[in-house]
Amino acid sequence: MTAAKQFDIVIVGGGAAGIATASSLLSRAAHMAIAVIEPADRHYYQPGWTMVGAGIFSAASTAKTTAAVMPAGVTWIKQAVTEFSPDDNEIGLADGSTVGYERLVVCPGLKLNWAGVEGLEDNLGRNGVTSNYSFKTAPYTWDLVQNLKSGKALFTQPPMPIKCAGAPQKALYLSADHWHRSGTLNNIDVGFFTATPSLFGVAHYVPALMKYVEKYGAELHFEHTLTKIDGATKIATFTRADGEEVQSDFDMIHVCPPQCAPDFIRQSPLVDEAGWVDVDPATLQSRRYENVWALGDVMNAPNAKTAAAARAQAPVVATNLLQHAGLNTGMGHYNGYGSCPLTVERGKIVLAEFGYGGKLLPSFPKWLIDGQYPSVLAWLLKARALPWIYWNAMLKGREWLVKPALGAEESS
Secondary structure: OOOOEEEEEEEEOOOHHHHHHHHHHHHHOOOOOEEEEOOOOEEEOHHHHHHHOOOOOOHHHHEEEHHHHOOOOOEEEOOOEEEEEOOOOEEEEOOOOEEEEEEEEEOOOOEEOHHHOEOHHHHOOEOOEEOOOOOOOHHHHHHHHHHOOOEEEEEEEOOOOOEOOOHHHHHHHHHHHHHHHHOOHHHEEEEEEEOOOOOOOOHHHHHHHHHHHHHOOOEEEEOEEEEEEEOOOOEEEEEEOOOOEEEEEOOEEEOOOOEEOOHHHHOOOOEOOOOOEOEOOOOOEEOOOOOEEEOHHHEOOOOOEOHHHHHHHHHHHHHHHHHHOOOOOOEEOOOOOEEEEEEEEOOEEEEEEEOHHHOEOOOOOOOOOOOOOOEHHHHHHHHHHHHHHHHHOHHHOOOOOOOOOEEOOOOO
């Protein structure tokens, strides 16, 4: 079959990773024919939803139309992808048409599997069940926090990988900080149920976080996976690592849903056994198809799935696409950088920055921001600077602090 539309580069996904990559490409090679395939009308600054759930940002401030962020000079194909045919360099779309490409970038994000917890979909946004992982329910988190004067508040985290692994406990800290400031914390039992064996994956930051766990009197339950919510009785069921089920009542529960790659990705020939797009972790090039790259939450490199990671990855992918096309020499290498600004209280953040293997990769000298301690400056970065940088730098192809150094042509 001959594709009806043909492009030099096709980008699947118009989220943070896709728009940033398109802009980075245009800043290097404005003459190329680039298409972005994205069915959604709205584009979200998802890192802001933690702040929405704490009453600090409005939900509206985290959203723009997709048209407003789509770079001038690209073709926006407002369709859903149904099929990949990488042997033919083609993509099938929901309307039955096909799109052809010379090179492909895959970055549609991941799927929030709300159905993976029995009863969650039916109760989300009511009966005290909320999540900052949804634009619609993040404001409900703040409503619940403000109105809870006594009782039991649970916060959950599913098995990895998930986007922004710090977000489930950020919700805990900001909620408990409000109760602490309003004088009601002593009347509220706070529990954190996580499928992971530890509080945070990079041990360097755990001592600072534990001080806040202790301050808020939060009870930690490791290796507990949420499996069921009964909204009518307000009972949450968890499965422990040993297979035993345990239950807890709640007055409010903040849920981070289980997550996986989108269905159309998992059903494609691009993926590994776990369903994530299989890439070289340094070059982000597909291990199976030499003219395919992936970045953002959908690929299987062992980095934290954060917007900061996508910001660092986009210039690497843009550089390597053009190297593959013979338009530049040398390749960019991604070091696994990710950032997790852990909002431990209103006005202070523990800024976790790290790469592959948990290697610390701080952007600032210790005298300015030391990730081992909560920082007011890190809060200002999160609350004021990063949203502006997202909308006006990352999505515009301005690669402040993330412009890749060109290395050898082979991946490391």
